[in-house]
Amino acid sequence: MGSVNAAIIELQGDPAVVDILRQPPATPVNKTVSVVTTGTRAAVAADPRMDPNLAKLLDALGGWKPQSRTYGDEKGFENSMRRYLGDRGITRGDGYEVKRRMTLALKRGRPRKLTPDFVFWGKLLIEVKGHMSRSADADRALGQLYRYLLAWKRVGPSILIVCGECDAHLQDFIIGHVEMLRAAPFNMPVTVFFAS
Numbered sequence: 486m487g488s489v490n491a492a493i494i495e496l497q498g499d500p501a502v503v504d505i506l507r508q509p510p511a512t513p514v515n516k517t518v519s520v521v522t523t524g525t526r527a528a529v530a531a532d533p534r535m536d537p538n539l540a541k542l543l544d545a546l547g548g549w550k551p552q553s554r555t556y557g558d559e560k561g562f563e564n565s566m567r568r569y570l571g572d573r574g575i576t577r578g579d580g581y582e583v584k585r586r587m588t589l590a591l592k593r594g595r596p597r598k599l600t601p602d603f604v605f606w607g608k609l610l611i612e613v614k615g616h617m618s619r620s621a622d623a624d625r626a627l628g629q630l631y632r633y634l635l636a637w638k639r640v641g642p643s644i645l646i647v648c649g650e651c652d653a654h655l656q657d658f659i660i661g662h663v664e665m666l667r668a669a670p671f672n673m674p675v676t677v678f679f680a681s
Contacts, residue, residue, distance in 0.1 A: 505635050512536050512608075512642045512674040514667050520660055521678040536642050538609040539676065545575045551648035551680050559615040562648040563602050566613060575605075601633050608641035616649040623655045627662050634666060634673040642674040649681055 516536040521529050521543060529535060530544035549569045553561025570576045603611035610633060614626045630645050637643055647659065659677055666673040 502635060505638055506670050506672070508639060510638045510672055510674050511640055514672055514674050517642045517667075517674045517676050519664050519667055519676060521676055523680060526678070536609075536674070538606050539642050539644070542575075542605055542609060542611075542644070543678070545570055545573055546678075546680070549680065553615065553649070559602075559613055559648075562615055562646075563613050565648075566603075566646070597632070599633055599636055601637075610637045610641070610643040611646060612643070613646045613648060617647055617651040617655045617659070620655065620658075623658055627659065630675070631666065634671075634675055638673055642676065645675065645677045647677060647679050647681070651679060651681065 516534060517539055518529050518535070526543050527547060530540045530547070532540065535543075546566075546569070549566065551562050552565045553559075567576060601610050602613045605611065612626075612630055612633060614622070617623055617626070626645065626647075630643070634643055645659075645663070647656075651659075656679065663675055663677045665671070666675050
């Protein structure tokens with residue numbers, strides 16, 4: 486938890502970050518939800534108040550069982566999601582677009598290159614993380630997510646997808662941070678999806 490808080494404090498001291506925090510998000514926070522699980526995914530996707538891109542992706546992920554050949558391998562979970570969505574026509578045709586490893590720039594002295602796992606339809610940022618069994622895993626994921634959210638706030642919503650096992654204590658920790666990022670002064674339209 487310490488490294489995440491230190492990263493947030495450090496980034497907030499930057500005038501560019503303060504400017505981002507003052508601006509409203511492209512997608513209002515109330516058009517997203519803080520937490521989705523496999524059990525709540527269908528209800529969230531069907532909610533007419535949801536951001537349409539978020540709802541579309543959550544609907545498409547119905548029935549997805551994240552798999553990775555190597556325990557905790559994030560690349561394996563990314564490939565699993567890409568294959569699953571591809572089999573359902575989401576990653577090709579029908580006007581859908583998936584841009585993997587799209588570079589985003591966040592200015593803090595000099596441009597920073599950030600590479601999220603996926604960007605769907607040019608409006609929905611996805612970061613996929615594997616098994617969360619150590620505090621360091623959650624710290625790394627949340628620090629990285631915060632930088633993406635700063636760069637993406639004026640574009641659309643973001644989802645942190647946690648695949649596989651997640652320690653209950655760390656799950657509560659992640660949910661608490663996501664709820665903090667959704668509240669003032671951050672106002673980040675972010676959702677965590679525990680896809681296990």
